[in-house]
Amino acid sequence: MNVKSRAFAGALVGAAALSLSVMAPVASADPAAGDYRVLAGVGSDTTQDVMNGLGESVDGGTLIASYDATGTSPIKTREDGCEIARPNGSSQGITALNNDIDAGTGCLDFARSSRGVQTAGTDLTWIPFASDKLKMAVRQDGPLVGVNFTTAQLKAIYECTVTSVNGNPVTPLVPQSGSGTRSFFLTQIGNPTLGSCVGTMQEHDGRALTSAAHIAPYSVAKYTAQTGGLIEDVHGATVLNTIDGGEYSRPVYNVVETARLSEAGIAGTFVGAGSKVCQDTATIEVYGFGTVSDCGSTSLKGEN
Template identity: 35%
Template sequence: MRSVTRKLAITSAIAATAFGAVVASNGAALADPPSGTTPAATDIVSGGSDTIQAFDNGLSAQYNATSPASKYYSWDATPAGNITPKTGATSIPRPNGSGSGISTLNNTTNTTLDLARSSRGPNAGSNADWFIPFAKDAVGWSAYTGGNAPHDLSTTDLQGIFNCSITNWSQITDEGTLPNAPIDVFVPQSGSGTRSFWLGAMGIGTPLPSCWNTVNPEENEGTDPAFVGDVNAIFPYSLSHYIGQVYDSRGTTTDAPGVLDANRSIDGTEQILTASKAWNSALPTTYIRNVYHVVRQSDWADATEGPRLKALLDRSTNNGYICKNAATLIASYGFHSLGAACGTLQAGN
């Protein structure tokens, strides 16, 4: 197995410039607060998941255009380094991934961070936070375009590949004769919600399998140098994020599939419906998840902070903006509607 030095950080100047140029159907999408803008102490700021950061950038632009009492700003998962999320806040390491966002939320107060973006659901055992779902996503698999992976893999095949009981394409016998070539298994960075969800779907706990590549690329990006020329690469991928990148111009120079292709199938079911440019809701439920914004329960109940959060995140029947006004925006980033389940409160951490 080769070992390629992991990128230390995605080139910040390229990422900021490229994504700043992306225009959402409902307003300009911005990476981080706009240049020269420092969120006010009373504004809402978030960090965490890469999977929903593009949507939240679009949400920030659309919501703030309504001139709310407290504006909303979303800090991207990369580049690495410290950020000062809002006026008066202490400097913190930029949260990268759902786990990092939730951990940062629970180790600070709303003077620093108001909510975490999360592509994983709540863990049992603590009622510190409310997980508030707003859309559905699916996680599938991607592989090197034109490489040795077949178009279709069964769930049994995928589980064997990721638990390392299948290490060579030739061991897969239900897809015709495949090349005699070692499979190069990649998983996203530690703390990634997509990583934790995928490992759960694959039935993988601890200790972790030993055949994985030592490089852990940023989730939902096929632009990592480790993938270049690797015709045996396989990598889990948020299908909503992929659709946003490929069909809806939601990506950037680095936030893109690169050499990877998620237009594959599982158990004979296509992951992507290319005609409708949507992920396939007929995929096994094992691969479908909710995506969330996470807030402290104490903040949700607070007389000052609570109304700010509820104006953005609450259920449509309570006039929460996302659930009442952002259906078109949600679809334009590749996610599926949660319907009446949008804005429900789920306890956990």
């Protein structure tokens, strides 16, 4: 059974519990103008759509406001003030949350993140809520379809010391700076020094693969939701290839200020297995993500 079939077979079990609004394609995670909810978050492209689904599903769409990684900027998260530049990706989202905490403006409550802690500390807490997988996207009309990339091979490709696979040219693309997928992927392949052959793309937008030689890391959850018609389909002409015979697995998080963990709104929404986000497994699964046994854990802390 292929990735798409496997993910949707599991998702269909929970789909009956979802409202029709969750099953409909999602154009943007941004709430409508003037719709200011209790908790506002920004950051990861990987999890923006599932957090949009949770935003509509949990408490009837009144609790969670999640703003897309891309779109018009600035965004406005509160009725009074709180116009901020739109953060694109996990690291920019976490930086925006840190800046908001330092300024005491109260414009943000959480940051979406598809990568873990980069700097040790205790100011922020990474709360896992789902799992994702990463594979390599290639063009379906090119000669790289079916290639099982190895970790060592990918490191050399991104260092530009390997420029062909099975005699076919290969040109690597990497997500934009600040992307959690970029950070996670490069760590998985050994933190290579990127060579001059490496191009940059908006993560999980397969339309950027314009050459038969292009390859790029791609979220399986995003691909499943795109090709399944749940969200805007920007997978282009891509298919997903395995890495080391499988894929890289990773948890995804909502990051909050550690000092606010005991607040009723934060705790009830994100903290513990009984939290509203952790309990809504149907929404999490229908967007292609897996559930995690430590959903709601507050053990992972850091600065950024």
